[in-house]
Amino acid sequence: MSERKTFWPVECEAGEPDLLVCMSCLNEVFKRKVPMPDCPACHGVSTYEAFTLEAIRDWGTDPLIEKAVRANAEVEQPVPSTPALGLELPAE
């Protein structure tokens, strides 16, 4: 990691789509944040739209799905009382 990326936080309601995908290159996905000032892959501005992991699994490419899964697991959140999705949790 040579430089630290800067992100805008994106507020998402619980249960709402919270994975932000670049609709220009379909190559970057971040959870509840978008890179600033532009997309690191295609340098598009304001190209990010929110999707659920399920939606991304539906139409995304394998690398995008992999990134989405990683982004989804990366943010630590208070554990909800009921599992929201049938996601596999890291075995730690």
Ligand SMILES: [Zn+2]
């Ligand atoms: Zn992009």
